[in-house]
Every structure is written in C-alpha cells, then in structure tokens.
Amino acid sequence: MNFQPKGIIPAMVTPVTMDGKINVEALRKLTNYLIEGGVHGLFPVGSQGEFYALTVEEKKRVIEVVVEETRGRVPVYAGTGAITTREAIALTKMAEAAGANAVSVLTPFFIHPNESELFEFYSAIANATRLPVLLYNNPGRTGVSISANFVVRASKIENIVGIKDSSGDLTLTAEYIRRTDQKFSVLAGRDTLIYGTLCYGGKGAIAATANVAPKVIVEIYEAFQAGDLKRSLEAQFRLAPLRLAFDLGTFPVVIKEALNLIGIDAGVGIPPVGGIKPEAKEELKGILKNMGLLK
Numbered sequence: 001m002n003f004q005p006k007g008i009i010p011a012m013v014t015p016v017t018m019d020g021k022i023n024v025e026a027l028r029k030l031t032n033y034l035i036e037g038g039v040h041g042l043f044p045v046g047s048q049g050e051f052y053a054l055t056v057e058e059k060k061r062v063i064e065v066v067v068e069e070t071r072g073r074v075p076v077y078a079g080t081g082a083i084t085t086r087e088a089i090a091l092t093k094m095a096e097a098a099g100a101n102a103v104s105v106l107t108p109f110f111i112h113p114n115e116s117e118l119f120e121f122y123s124a125i126a127n128a129t130r131l132p133v134l135l136y137n138n139p140g141r142t143g144v145s146i147s148a149n150f151v152v153r154a155s156k157i158e159n160i161v162g163i164k165d166s167s168g169d170l171t172l173t174a175e176y177i178r179r180t181d182q183k184f185s186v187l188a189g190r191d192t193l194i195y196g197t198l199c200y201g202g203k204g205a206i207a208a209t210a211n212v213a214p215k216v217i218v219e220i221y222e223a224f225q226a227g228d229l230k231r232s233l234e235a236q237f238r239l240a241p242l243r244l245a246f247d248l249g250t251f252p253v254v255i256k257e258a259l260n261l262i263g264i265d266a267g268v269g270i271p272p273v274g275g276i277k278p279e280a281k282e283e284l285k286g287i288l289k290n291m292g293l294l295k
Helices: 024-036 056-070 085-097 115-127 148-154 170-178 191-200 214-225 229-248 253-262 278-290
Strands: 007-010 077-079 102-106 133-137 160-165 185-188 204-207
Touching: 007 214, 024 056, 056 085, 085 102, 085 115, 102 115, 115 133, 115 148, 148 170, 160 170, 170 185, 170 191, 185 191, 191 204, 191 214, 191 229, 204 214, 214 229, 229 253, 229 278, 253 278
Parallel strands: 007 204, 077 102, 102 133, 133 160, 160 185, 185 204
Antiparallel strands: none
C-alpha cells in the first residue's frame, strides 16, 4: 500500500459543551488551528479524544466534522479501537464511510488476548477495510503490550502500515524500527520521546500536546528532517514541561484546560472526569507562559 504515515499528527481533543454535547464550532476552530500550525495529519477520537466516553453517533459526527473542515489539506486518522473484533470492524467501516484517510486501532482493553488472538483481531480489521491501518500500543492504559515479534508479523499485512507506540519504552520503539521495513512507520506516542524516536529512525509522532503547541512539535520534526539536531532537541525540551503537566489533573483533562486558557473552547472532561484544581490551573498557566503560548 502506497501510504506512509509521517510527521506530526495531533491526537485531537473532543470539545464538549457544558451539557456534554459535541462542540462542533470549537472542533472546527481546533482543526484549523492545528493545520495552520503546520501539522501533517489529524487524529480524532483517540485516547486524548475520549473515545471511550463517546457514543458511536458522536464518534461519527466528530470524524465527519474533522474530515469536512480539513478539506483534504492533511490526512485524517480516525481512532477505531474497541474491546471486541466485531465492534472495531464496525467502527472502522463507519470511519471509512465518514471519509477518514486511515484508522488507528488500539489493542483490546480490559481483556488480555494472547498474541494469536491479537493477530486475528488486527488481521480481521485490516481485511475488512481498504483503509491503511495503524496499530496502537498503549500498555499503560490497556494492560496489553504489542511485542516486536508481533509487529514484524503484522507488518506483512498489506494495509497495516505502521504503529503508534505510547509505551514510553524507547528500547521497544527502537526494536519496532530495527526489525521492520523502512516503509513501515513507527510513530512516537509519548510526547517526551519524539526526538529520541526520530533519532532511531521513526517517522514522526501522534502527540496530545500538539493540540496546544503544534508549532513547537512541528519544529522538533522539521528541524530534525533539515539536519538541525540542536534546534530539534531544544524544541523537544521546550515541550517537555507541558507533557509532564498531565499529572495536574485526571487524564485527559489537562490538555483541554490548556486549550481553554489559550482561547479554544475545549470544555471540560466527560464525566466522571472533571476539571483541575485552581492551584493546578495556575501552574498550567505558568507553563504556557514560559512556552510563549499565553501572555
């Protein structure tokens, strides 16, 4: 398949109103803010997008709005992860019908399938769609880890084109890269490890902090591609405090709060996730000011 995920792809938040409805106007504003910030793709309804809290109709609406507002300027990668194979296939078909250019499929969660079962899960999804498929490894959230052996095997399926690795284990990320073909895209999913992933030969990142600071993260990637490793690393270090601020609230609300502070109405977390405490908000403001994102 002639499709290679690369560059900086924000894992988009899902803006909601105070009564829990999708805030379409804010979603459109966010889409344009990110594209104008130089990103190379968009990833709605992933972990940062609170996929686990959205109905199928809400997921469809989010994908449709992002596709419509993007107007073909960058690829749209829709999150279609689910616990069961049949649900993941249904979501993938829905995303394809909604106009997504590719899908990113999280491993099952709550259950712990063995590698044979996991391979059947991904191969069934890949066979059910014409879209490129990204594996998504996030063992800290799911309890399921994708091994390097598994990735080598899965990469042989024509439309499985890459993996987002949020493990935070750079050795594992490097093994994915070392043991797969150059056409297979390994993308950082831990925002503090974008530079390191690029050094090993990774193709980019799917990054939650890119919602707030797209230009900083794009600089990590583009400076690296231009051979300016010093500037790339400096941009990575500028970004680090924002990613490390995730502990100021319950995931994924900190990025929503940061967007609210810079003027994009992302709303609050979908209950039971709430906001952050006043003292945490002040700390977050300080981080944004130091990054030049807030006056």
